[in-house]
Amino acid sequence: MLDQTQIESFKSNGYLALEDILTATELDELRQVTDEFVENSRNVTANNDIFDFEPGHSATSPSVRRLKHPVTIHPVYAKYAHHERILDIVECLLGHNFRYHNNKLNMKNSGDGSPVEWHQDWAFYPHTNDDILEVGIALDDMTEENGPLMLVPGSHQGKTWDHHQDGLFVGGITDPTFKPDGAVSVKVKAGGITLHHVRMLHGSKPNRSDKARRMLFIGFCAADAWPLVPSGDTIEDLNGRIVRGEPTLEPRMKCLHVRLSLPRVEGSSIYEQQEKLNNALLSAEEPDSAAST
Numbered sequence: 001m002l003d004q005t006q007i008e009s010f011k012s013n014g015y016l017a018l019e020d021i022l023t024a025t026e027l028d029e030l031r032q033v034t035d036e037f038v039e040n041s042r043n044v045t046a047n048n049d050i051f052d053f054e055p056g057h058s059a060t061s062p063s064v065r066r067l068k069h070p071v072t073i074h075p076v077y078a079k080y081a082h083h084e085r086i087l088d089i090v091e092c093l094l095g096h097n098f099r100y101h102n103n104k105l106n107m108k109n110s111g112d113g114s115p116v117e118w119h120q121d122w123a124f125y126p127h128t129n130d131d132i133l134e135v136g137i138a139l140d141d142m143t144e145e146n147g148p149l150m151l152v153p154g155s156h157q158g159k160t161w162d163h164h165q166d167g168l169f170v171g172g173i174t175d176p177t178f179k180p181d182g183a184v185s186v187k188v189k190a191g192g193i194t195l196h197h198v199r200m201l202h203g204s205k206p207n208r209s210d211k212a213r214r215m216l217f218i219g220f221c222a223a224d225a226w227p228l229v230p231s232g233d234t235i236e237d238l239n240g241r242i243v244r245g246e247p248t249l250e251p252r253m254k255c256l257h258v259r260l261s262l263p264r265v266e267g268s269s270i271y272e273q274q275e276k277l278n279n280a281l282l283s284a285e286e287p288d289s290a291a292s293t
């Protein structure tokens with residue numbers, strides 16, 4: 001549960017960081033399953049439906065940068081789309097009726113974990129309203145050194161930035177005038193969680209430290225927020241992901257700026273899409289050049 005101060009803080013700043021949400025047993029289990037996936041990736045040479053690899057990945061030195069749909073590939077990850085403590089927190093922010101949607105496990109491996117360039121999730125999946133947020137579950141301590149999540153407090157109330165370049169959606173902000181003024185990095189210990197609003201400006205630097213930074217991200221959206229970009233989901237898929245309350249056939253509309261994330265550059269993950277981005281601001285940055293929180 002959240003108290004009123006935390007709820008107000010999320011409304012005005014667009015994010016929260018909460019410590020000690022998982023038990024030590026839950027954390028161990030998550031880490032163990034994740035290690036098993038990395039071990040099994042030795043037999044896989046190229047990105048597929050499960051893995052997205054760092055450029056240097058090999059059988060002798062496996063380097064996974066993302067598990068693409070953890071909730072559907074292993075029951076241990078699936079538990080976190082239904083985790084009562086997390087759902088209680090999400091309910092304080094989205095109301096009684098909501099479903100989970102996208103999910104991924106981003107592993108920023110020690111030494112050279114890939115950056116994620118500045119973007120807004122809203123640019124990827126606009127809906128009929130923006131009661132949508134992303135929960136990030138920390139498998140490792142997220143510190144200033146290992147490529148923490150960075151975001152611009154309050155930016156969820158601002159504009160939707162252009163993520164298109166040469167007519168294609170490239171998954172990052174392309175406007176050369178964009179500056180992440182006021183950016184902060186979010187630090188949370190392993191077992192803690194972050195929450196950020198769907199219109200929040202965010203990204204993260206490479207991990208050049210010797211400590212991994214793995215985060216399991218699960219998105220949740222109000223049951224009456226309906227996707228505007230076709231995803232291939234059927235009504236049964238959408239309703240099957242309702243984790244609190246009831247489905248509805250009556251979308252709630254909010255007047256917000258939307259630019260559809262179409263057509264897209266080739267590549268099914270944000271890393272692949274952002275490889276084409278000319279306006280890459282975070283790739284070259286050193287770890288400690290933002291204020292922290």
Ligand SMILES: O=C(O)CCC(=O)C(=O)O
Nearest residue numbers: 106116148149203204270
């Ligand atoms: O892993 C990160 O630091 C950022 C995650 C993110 O924003 C994304 O994958 O869309």
